[in-house]
Structure formats: C-alpha cells, structure tokens
Amino acid sequence: MLKRTDPLVKLDGAGIFRNGRWLVRGVTCAVDPGEIVTLIGPNGSGKSTTAKMALGILPPDEGSAIRRQGLRIAYVPQSLAIDWTLPLSVDRFLRLTGPISKAEAADALAATGVGHLARAEVRTLSGGEFQRVLLARAIARKPDLLVLDEPVQGVDFTGEIALYDLIKSIRDRLNCGVLLISHDLHVVMAATDRVICLNGHVCCSGTPTAVASSAEYKALFGARAASTLAVYEHSHDHTHLPDGRVQHADGTITDHCHPGDGHHPGQDVLHDEGDSDAR
C-alpha cells in the first residue's frame, strides 16, 4: 500500500499473461493526484488491460500494481451492456456502487449535459447519452482516481471537445488523478501531463505538443478545439512487424520487446519516475 505522498496508483514492470502469450508486459507508470495520464496505442495493444491492472481487476502476472490505501476509484468502462431484464433508471444507475445524494446526482448529470434524463430508463439511451451518463456516474462518486476507457467513443467532434473540457474541469475541481485511454493515436487532450504509447509494452512516453501554439493546427481544428486538443509526436526506437516480432533501431529482430532487453539505448525514461516533472 502506498502512503499519502506516493502516487495514487503505480505499476512497476507489470504484465498480463493469457493463453500462452503476453497481452502486455513491462508496463511502468504512475498517476499522481491532479495528474492526467493518457494511454494510446493501436487496437489490441493492451490499453484496457493496463487500465484493468491499475484498477485491480486484473492482478499482474509479473511486476506489481499498487494502489494507495483507501483510494476512491471511479471507472468508466469501454462498453457496458444493460440487459433488458434489468429495470434500471439513470438515477438508480448513478447509485450503483455507493450512495449519492440527490443534489450530487443532479449536479453530475447537469455537468455532463444530461440533466433531463435523470428518470429515463438506461436501456433506452443513445450511445452518446449513455456515455455522458457513465461519466456523470463517475463524477458523482467524487473519486481520487478517475479511469476512463475511451470515453469519447460514439461522441461527435464537438462533443469530444466538450467532454475533454469537462474532464479537465473535474480534475481541477476534485484534484483527482485521471487515467484516460484514447482511441486516437496522435490527437490527445491538451491538459494531458503524460502520454504513454502502448503496443504490448511501453513503446514511448512523453508530453504532448500544444496545438494552440501552431497556426496550422489552429486552422485545422478550429480555435476552441485547438486549446483542448494536443498532438503527440511518437519517438519509437523500434518497429512492430506484422508477425508480432519487433525490429529495433540497431537492425536486430526479436520476438518480444520490453525495457531492459538491451535494445533501448537512451530509453531508460521508461523506468524513470522522474519524467513526471517534464510537465
């Protein structure tokens, strides 16, 4: 268990082994209070698996995942199917894992723009509405750590900007840590303190480049979006081949790729917790 001054959650060389292969391996990262960490990577790269290790749903098969004692977590899963046999209103869904006062529920729903749906049946919501309800439920919990698995899926571009602004304002208000999984490989939330690019392991990590500073991006995204979005420039020292093997910068090809295998000169940043001061 971690003490008050430690990060909210800390993964150290964590990996998950299933059905004869490593889904993800050697993940080292941490989320501090008030910090926004974005996980990006292609489909099947282990983003959700990494988030589940951080949440404690999947205990790592190697390495460790440590959460601060008494940590209050709110989780927005990637997909959540509500069976029709479940009579479940939005109000009741908000109180799923803990009691929440009527005022808190109303505030959270209003904050995500679905205040009018408080009494609606969850099953009848559209994809975008349900996404907002999921987020409202997470906000209403007033968490120390907010974990969002692709929260902007099924939401249009304007809605995406609004949700990112909302996530930032939640962080500012609650000073909670945010672990965000993004489906976009290059465009991330501008408020992100650190981006971690996964593909079975940590490929690279760093800070995003503010879009707002570039006139070209501003023209591309629009003035309001430009202050919310940022571009992440990957700095990979290896390439993933189609058969799953990895080609390193020095030309060698290995079956796996993980930090400390001797193929990552100058990439010790992966092990180094100190890079958080880069923000």
Added chain:
Amino acid sequence: MLDDFFTRALVAGVGVALVAGPLGCFIVWRRLAYFGDTLSHAALLGVALAFLFEVNVTAAVFAVSACVSLALLLLQRGATLSADALLGLLAHASLALGLVVLAFMTWVRFDLMGLLFGDILAVSKPDLAVIWLGGAVVLGVLAAIWRPLFAATVNRELAEAEGMNPDHANIIFMLLMAAVIAISMKIVGVLLITAMLIIPAATARRFASGPEQMAVLAALIGAAAVIAGLFGSLEWDTPSGPSIVVAALGFFLLSLVPMGRRLTRPDIHPATEPQESAKG
C-alpha cells in the same frame, strides 16, 4: 389458527414466495433460469446421499446444492463454456449420479413425485418455523449483499474496480439459493420452487421501474399466486403444487396483455417481453 392444514399450507406457500421473488429477480437478471432445474436435479442426489449415509435430508440437499453452485462458479471462472452449457452438464451429471446411488439401495422406496411436487398440504408447524425463520435469514443476508450483488449483475468489472467484491457476493448468493431449495424442497417440491423463482420475477419486470421495486413486486405476485392457486385447488380439487404454478402462469399471461399508457411504459413494446426466461 395454524391447526387447520389449509391455513398452514397458505402460510408456508406465502413464506416461500416472499423469499423466492427477490432471489428470482437475480436469476432472471443473470440469465440463470436453468439454474433452478440444475439445483433440482442436484437435490435428487442430495436425497439419495441422505438415505445412503442416513443423515438429515434438508442438510444433505443443502450440501449438494451448495457444492453444485460452487462448481458452477469455478467452471464459469474458467470461461471455456457458456453458463447454460455448464448448467446442463451439472444438472444431468448430478441426476445420473443420484439415480446410480439410489440403484445401490434396493431397500429404499423412493417417491419421485413427492420430491418434484412436494406436499404443501402436509406441512407441519415445525416446517412452518423452518420456512419463516430460514426465509427471514435468507432475505436478511440478501439485503446485506444487495448493493454489491446488483452492481456485479450490471457489470462485474465496474463493481470490482470501484471497491466491491463480486466473487464474495456471488458465492453468498449461490449459498442462499441452495438454502432456499433445501428448506422448501420437502414442503413445496423442487419444480414448484423453480417456478416460484422465475415466473413471478418475469411477471414483475413489466411493471417495475427499479430493481428494488421489481424484487418487492415479484414477492407480492408470488404470494398472490400461492393464495389463488391454493383456493383454486380447494375449489376444483386439483393438485395443490401445480395449481400454484398455474396461477403464477395466469398472472404472467395477464402481464402480457397490453394495457393503457398509464401502466405500460411507452419505451417497452410488448413484443420484447421475455417468453424464454419464463420457462422452468
């Protein structure tokens, strides 16, 4: 008042219905409709083992039902087969085991009809005590684990991520199911308890706007079915257990009838009612 056999039957049946309703909601929500059948087959094995080892039938049925429930949880965790396939496997395996064990005991005369349908009209005062005290304990425990159990029913990972223990709640729920089968089997029969779990819950779904409301409604509908069924069997001289199930079926069919907008929420079309989850 309890000296009359018919009054005792009413009190026993209502007691079972009040417990079966809320538990049955979870059976319907979790798509475990076949679970009751599996436990009823396991109950036969329990009865056979009770004869073999000369132990209390209720205790033996509870032990075997609990073992089958835990086996289901363990096999589900492996997740190589779907829940219905696992239930079928466990049901027929325990039924076959029970029959094989019975075949060894040529001296035992076994009343299969009594096991399946029970004899609610032969309920004694001690039986009533077992049903109402046992039922109160089961409902109390269910109320205590309600939030984690329901959260895990909606989404297991969400519940686990936010600090609940779904495994814990699931195991307790399975043990509650085994307890209900065991305390009510001798009295109302295995088929009746299965029907009392599923039919009132399926009927309540139509009218409920929340999970807690659906649990209470299912309990009340079950109690009404017991009363209607028993009076029906008195009136027309029909077997009491099946009459209760027929009454419950009647309530379910009534719930399918389209009613005014006042009772029917406009977002649910009657064509989507769960015919398949009502079997059992």
